[in-house]
Amino acid sequence: MTSDAKMLSPPSIKKVAPIDIYRSTLNTSEAPKDKNNVQWGAVLKIYGEKYNLLSKEEKELYQRRADEVNQERIIKAREWWENVDKKLIDIENRRRAKENVNRKAQNLPALPMLKTPFKRKLYRSAFAFFTKEIYDNEILVGKCTDVSKIISQMWKDLSEPERQYYVKLKDKKNYDILISQT
Known part of the structure; x- marks a missing residue:
């Protein structure tokens, strides 16, 4: 285990919001050209205001699309966790543990250990x-x-x-x- 390179990257199960789907459909010509001098909070606020002006039916359409994307992510992640080599997970977690020693010395946040989000927890008592x-x-x-x-x-x-x-x-x-x- 001499490499510092990440060995595994599980698929994300982070939920996508309907407004994220809406933002991805917006015309990119509306986005600022000079990305260095942009206040992205202001840009996102404008996109949010545009989203709020949508009709209920349009918002439901984006909600359905977001639900579909989220469902696909869950299916893909579950399949990945069922098929991944457990030894590779163990090796990657050992690499992360070593990396976290260095990160702690540099006051950086620790890398999370890889663990399946689909395993149900036992009642402790x-x-x-x-x-x-x-x-x-x-x-x-x-x-x-x-x-x-x-x-x-x-x-x-x-x-x-x-x-x-x-x-x-x-x-x-x-x-x-x-x-x-x-």
């Missing part, structure tokens, strides 16, 4: 599962710190059979996730 259920059912509302204290107290007040229910749910959920990923 029965308490996390319990908390998620509380939030999903909107049983409590309010400040996060206050709600967290209340949830913690609710967890402490649960009887052992009630806690075991969440332990079993967590184990089953994690099992289902692991099975679906194989």
Whole structure:
């Protein structure tokens, strides 16, 4: 591993907004010629104002196009992650880790490690599962710190059979996730 060159570049799954599709269709003759002395914020503001003047039907057309592009990106990325050589991912991540040592010394942001965005995360504890259920059912509302204290107290007040229910749910959920990923 002597090369500093990037070995892999996974396809992006960053979403494209309808206004991005609209901007790509605009006449490039409207763009400023002297790109060095341009205030791009002002240019983008003008494009945004033009987009806002579009009819609802025209905006829906750009929304559909953006949805199609986003769907294609997801399909392409999922296919890439399913077919990529895992050893190459490991080698690239080791290269990035070494590069990050240099970047840290130069006060530059670290390069992110490559990991599939399609892998579902496991629930770490029965308490996390319990908390998620509380939030999903909107049983409590309010400040996060206050709600967290209340949830913690609710967890402490649960009887052992009630806690075991969440332990079993967590184990089953994690099992289902692991099975679906194989």
